[in-house]
Amino acid sequence: xxxxxxxxxxxxxxKDLAKKLGLPQxxxxxxxxxxxxxxxxxxxxxxxxxxxxxxxxxxAAALAGWGLDVxxxxxxxxxxxxxxxxxxAVEHPDELAGPVLTAAPSxxxxxxxxxxxxVSRTSASAANxxxxxxxxxxxxxxxxxxxxxxxxxxxxxxxxxxxxxxxSPSTLGAxxxxxxxxxxFVDGQFLTVGSGAGQLSADADKPLAGKVAxxxxxxxxxxxxxxxxxxxxxxxxxxxxxxAAGDHLADVAxxxxxxxxxxxITAEDAGNRIIDHAVERHGGLDILIHNAGITRDKLLANxxxxxxxxxxxxxxxxxxxxxxxxxxxxxxxNTPRIVSVASTSGIxxxxxxxxxxxxxxxxxxxxxxxxxxxAERGSSINAVAPGFIETDMTARIPFATREVARRLxxxxxxxxxxxxxxxxxxxxxxxxxxxxxxVLRVCGQNLVGA
Amino acid sequence: xxxxAHSASEPHESRVAPGTVRRAVVVGGNRxxxxxxxxxxxxxxNQDMLTAALDGLIARFGLQEERIxxxxxxxxxxxxxxxxxxxxxxxxxxxSPETPAYDLQQACATGLETVLGLANKIKLGQIDSAIAGxxxxxxxxxxxxxxxxxxxxxxxxxxxxxPERLKILARLRPKDLAPDAPNTxxxxxxxxxxxxxxxxxxxxxxxxxxxxxxxxxxxxxxxxAYDRGFFDDLVTPYRGLSRDxxxxxxxxxxxxxxxxxxxxxxxxxxxxxxxxxxxxxxxGASTVLLGSEEWADARGLxxxxxxxxxxAAAVDFVHGKDGLLMAPxxxxxxxxxxxxxxxxxxxxxxIHEAFAGTVLSTLAAWEDEEFGRTRLGLDGALGKIDRAxxxxxxxxxxxxxxxxxxxGRIVASLAKMLxxxxxxxxxxxxxxxxxxxxxxxxxxxxxxxxxxxxxx
Numbered sequence: 001x002x003x004x005x006x007x008x009x010x011x012x013x014x015k016d017l018a019k020k021l022g023l024p025q026x027x028x029x030x031x032x033x034x035x036x037x038x039x040x041x042x043x044x045x046x047x048x049x050x051x052x053x054x055x056x057x058x059x060a061a062a063l064a065g066w067g068l069d070v071x072x073x074x075x076x077x078x079x080x081x082x083x084x085x086x087x088x089a090v091e092h093p094d095e096l097a098g099p100v101l102t103a104a105p106s107x108x109x110x111x112x113x114x115x116x117x118x119v120s121r122t123s124a125s126a127a128n129x130x131x132x133x134x135x136x137x138x139x140x141x142x143x144x145x146x147x148x149x150x151x152x153x154x155x156x157x158x159x160x161x162x163x164x165x166x167x168s169p170s171t172l173g174a175x176x177x178x179x180x181x182x183x184x185f186v187d188g189q190f191l192t193v194g195s196g197a198g199q200l201s202a203d204a205d206k207p208l209a210g211k212v213a214x215x216x217x218x219x220x221x222x223x224x225x226x227x228x229x230x231x232x233x234x235x236x237x238x239x240x241x242x243x244a245a246g247d248h249l250a251d252v253a254x255x256x257x258x259x260x261x262x263x264x265i266t267a268e269d270a271g272n273r274i275i276d277h278a279v280e281r282h283g284g285l286d287i288l289i290h291n292a293g294i295t296r297d298k299l300l301a302n303x304x305x306x307x308x309x310x311x312x313x314x315x316x317x318x319x320x321x322x323x324x325x326x327x328x329x330x331x332x333x334n335t336p337r338i339v340s341v342a343s344t345s346g347i348x349x350x351x352x353x354x355x356x357x358x359x360x361x362x363x364x365x366x367x368x369x370x371x372x373x374x375a376e377r378g379s380s381i382n383a384v385a386p387g388f389i390e391t392d393m394t395a396r397i398p399f400a401t402r403e404v405a406r407r408l409x410x411x412x413x414x415x416x417x418x419x420x421x422x423x424x425x426x427x428x429x430x431x432x433x434x435x436x437x438x439v440l441r442v443c444g445q446n447l448v449g450a
Numbered sequence: 451x452x453x454x455a456h457s458a459s460e461p462h463e464s465r466v467a468p469g470t471v472r473r474a475v476v477v478g479g480n481r482x483x484x485x486x487x488x489x490x491x492x493x494x495x496n497q498d499m500l501t502a503a504l505d506g507l508i509a510r511f512g513l514q515e516e517r518i519x520x521x522x523x524x525x526x527x528x529x530x531x532x533x534x535x536x537x538x539x540x541x542x543x544x545x546s547p548e549t550p551a552y553d554l555q556q557a558c559a560t561g562l563e564t565v566l567g568l569a570n571k572i573k574l575g576q577i578d579s580a581i582a583g584x585x586x587x588x589x590x591x592x593x594x595x596x597x598x599x600x601x602x603x604x605x606x607x608x609x610x611x612x613p614e615r616l617k618i619l620a621r622l623r624p625k626d627l628a629p630d631a632p633n634t635x636x637x638x639x640x641x642x643x644x645x646x647x648x649x650x651x652x653x654x655x656x657x658x659x660x661x662x663x664x665x666x667x668x669x670x671x672x673x674x675a676y677d678r679g680f681f682d683d684l685v686t687p688y689r690g691l692s693r694d695x696x697x698x699x700x701x702x703x704x705x706x707x708x709x710x711x712x713x714x715x716x717x718x719x720x721x722x723x724x725x726x727x728x729x730x731x732x733x734g735a736s737t738v739l740l741g742s743e744e745w746a747d748a749r750g751l752x753x754x755x756x757x758x759x760x761x762a763a764a765v766d767f768v769h770g771k772d773g774l775l776m777a778p779x780x781x782x783x784x785x786x787x788x789x790x791x792x793x794x795x796x797x798x799x800x801i802h803e804a805f806a807g808t809v810l811s812t813l814a815a816w817e818d819e820e821f822g823r824t825r826l827g828l829d830g831a832l833g834k835i836d837r838a839x840x841x842x843x844x845x846x847x848x849x850x851x852x853x854x855x856x857x858g859r860i861v862a863s864l865a866k867m868l869x870x871x872x873x874x875x876x877x878x879x880x881x882x883x884x885x886x887x888x889x890x891x892x893x894x895x896x897x898x899x900x901x902x903x904x905x906x
Binding site: 249 | 509
């Protein structure tokens with residue numbers, strides 16, 4: 001649930017008080033609910049140059065095809081659900097002004113929980129310095145804009161690699177994700193679409209229908225939320241956790257109509273046992289979510305071998321071993337999509353978490369290096385890096401520290417386990433098939449280690 | 451794929467022609483860790499524990515919303531309010547509420563008897579799937595009012611006038627107010643089970659050391675099985691317990707030797723039964739999933755073992771002809787003969803450890819030439835079993851013994867052992883289960899590792 005402070009400052013006396021005192025006013029975020037519109041109003045699509053490019057035209061047509069109310073120019077005072085700025089044709093920093101300043105006045109008309117999404121090309125794919133400058137400029141622009149938005153609105157960007165266009169399946173998939181309530185706690189982030197691979201689901205509410213997914217560490221917290229979200233999206237589930245967590249695991253399994261597999265993922269044969277279970281009981285394995293993780297915090301000066309090794313063993317060594325089993329498995333008809341849970345600690349570091357950050361940095365390295373191996377087999381691997389998420393684990397942080405940690409992001413609140421799960425469910429879907437080797441942060445644009 | 455829920459009107463998947471039988475397989479099992487009485491489950495009712503064991507089984511095998519053919523379970527110590535214990539547990543579980551259930555009670559053989567009865571229904575084609583189980587709480591035991599108070603209350607209910615009521619109330623005596631708690635004493639002899647076994651143990655001249663050794667092995671075998679993950683897919687934690695609380699992995703023969711006898715004290719120096727080589731009162735629940743081969747195959751479920759056959763026996767302990775817990779001694783030879791088997795054909799012996807003395811008295815009877823001739827009607831002794839095949843993953847002395855839950859514990863564990871072993875000497879691995887019960891009864895059964903029938 002949204003934290004008590006956010007509830008208090010969202011209406012009535014609390015709202016007035018927070019305003020007068022200049023206190024943070026976090027908004028209640030717009031989160032996905034089946035049956036609700038994708039965006040809370042019309043979508044303004046702006047291209048570069050004169051506001052229209054081939055890329056933006058195609059994209060606008062695709063959005064209209066989803067039944068969205070698409071505008072190519074803003075109407076005065078009309079509330080907008082989202083603004084999509086298509087910058088794929090930008091070849092010089094000078095070319096940013098046109099589309100960006102066209103979009104600027106409409107930002108005031110963005111509805112609560114609205115979205116800004118940029119679509120541009122990766123700078124790495126540019127050999128020409130001016131082209132690279134124009135493209136990289138989008139990065140700074142988008143991240144700054146995200147910090148300016150209020151009322152639960154977010155800004156995120158899609159980067160197109162050489163193999164992708166504005167209407168590639170995964171461009172549209174990522175756009176749908178960013179526009180929707182599924183990306184509520186993703187802010188100021190980019191996703192790179194590297195290829196035209198992937199396929200949009202026919203049923204937007206059941207994008208994982210017919211898929212079999214394995215979630216490790218599923219007995220509680222983020223893992224249980226992942227299982228629930230994948231189930232909601234139509235997947236059949238194998239939920240895995242250590243035998244000692246079996247009672248909570250059974251509750252989750254029964255809730256998501258899956259099967260519970262009590263298993264220590266650090267066991268030598270864990271990968272094969274997971275594969276065997278999924279194949280024998282569910283007829284295959286399409287999605288693997290490496291979520292299981294532990295913390296054993298200590299300043300490095302006080303660190304002992306037990307704390308260090310157990311964290312590395314569970315958080316990254318087990319994933320490497322299971323992936324190896326997966327790549328070598330003969331009983332799988334296709335290679336599953338993999339999504340790994342990293343952490344912002346693994347990117348920006350965190351005091352007292354050298355072991356944890358090493359393991360989560362390791363996850364990111366593993367994901368990047370595994371991507372080409374899976375691409376050969378038509379599959380993908382990505383990571384999601386959660387920031388401050390409201391779980392039993394973070395509830396144990398002392399009040400003051402917790403309150404600071406939770407507000408230090410552009411959305412001024414902690415995310416929910418379900419927010420992480422949404423990002424994972426998207427990356428596990430076929431719509432994200434052209435996205436691989438990426439690390440998507442679900443952190444509300446954490447101010448640390450942006 | 452997890453199968454869709456069955457509708458209430460959907461017929462069986464496969465019918466068996468009248469007069470023929472098919473195989474009933476053990477798919478798997480689930481139990482909660484067993485807890486010593488007054489411990490972790492002190493506040494848990496039989497219904498709570500049975501529901502938890504069912505839900506763990508449902509989670510393991512993805513049976514949510516499934517209509518199971520029939521669920522049978524029972525409890526030995528049972529509240530009168532639990533007249534429909536199993537059905538109530540089913541309604542509280544994740545199974546389809548259209549799953550029928552019944553209660554069964556045969557003292558400590560309850561669990562094994564539910565397996566045999568349901569397996570027979572599957573064999574006959576009456577049902578395709580079943581869950582057998584049992585539960586007992588010695589902590590949350592029913593306490594009844596005394597007979598005197600009960601009669602007064604019932605008469606009071608029937609009385610029509612105030613004077614009549616006062617007259618009835620005047621019959622009450624202080625002793626009538628004392629509650630009537632259950633005990634394990636035999637109604638016909640007044641002796642507790644332990645005292646009965648103490649007599650049998652002495653009769654068969656079972657040494658203290660031999661009993662302690664059985665207890666020692668039980669604890670060490672069970673601990674080793676936990677350590678190597680044997681119970682990872684047999685046990686689901688409950689109320690903070692993930693292993694049986696009676697388990698003492700570090701027990702030693704020396705430690706066991708220091709315990710004082712608690713039963714058979716009238717025997718003086720011959721008293722050998724201690725708290726270490728007798729099972730304590732325990733709380734817990736167990737379940738076993740059974741099905742036809744087709745039912746298991748359609749759901750991609752494992753087929754661990756086949757329920758081959760079962761046999762019940764009873765002895766005349768009231769007149770002292772046999773010991774209270776010696777009925778399996780008679781059931782086993784009958785079962786083996788009917789199936790054309792000898793001890794040589796058995797790879798795992800699961801003899802319920804009510805007391806170490808029970809196991810050893812049973813073995814002694816089977817090894818006794820004269821007993822074999824005069825009592826079992828054989829040419830000589832029934833035979834000697836290889837101790838290395840006895841209770842290899844521990845038994846009740848270590849795990850504890852929540853009466854009705856023991857059968858399910860043994861069947862699920864044995865089925866897994868048989869499956870892990872697969873074929874031995876060109877035939878499926880085979881296991882024998884023996885469970886003694888109050889009232890001089892015993893139920894025994896044979897399970898065999900599953901192997902696909904020829905031509906499949």
